[in-house]
Amino acid sequence: MKYVCDVCGWEYDEEKGYPEGGIAPGTKWEDIPEDFECPLCSVGKDQFSKAE
Numbered sequence: 001m002k003y004v005c006d007v008c009g010w011e012y013d014e015e016k017g018y019p020e021g022g023i024a025p026g027t028k029w030e031d032i033p034e035d036f037e038c039p040l041c042s043v044g045k046d047q048f049s050k051a052e
Contacts, residue, residue, distance in 0.1 A: 002051035003029050008041040011051065 003012045012018060012032075017025035021039060023032060029048075036045045 001029065003048045004051045005038045005041065005043060006047050006049055007043050008038065010038050010040045012048070 001014050004010070012029065014028055015025060017023045017027045018039070019025070021036075029050075032045065034045060037043065038047070
């Protein structure tokens with residue numbers, strides 16, 4: 001599953017994770033800490049939408 005930042009379009013892919021930010025491949029979106037911020041524009045997790 002992929003999630004996209006509504007502000008800048010950065011994409012989080014659960015399969016790939018975000019190793020640069022300490023999030024291992026295979027990490028589900030719901031398992032990412034609530035204080036996660038978009039690496040490009042710094043908005044919160046609530047500003048992401050599930051990619052179709």
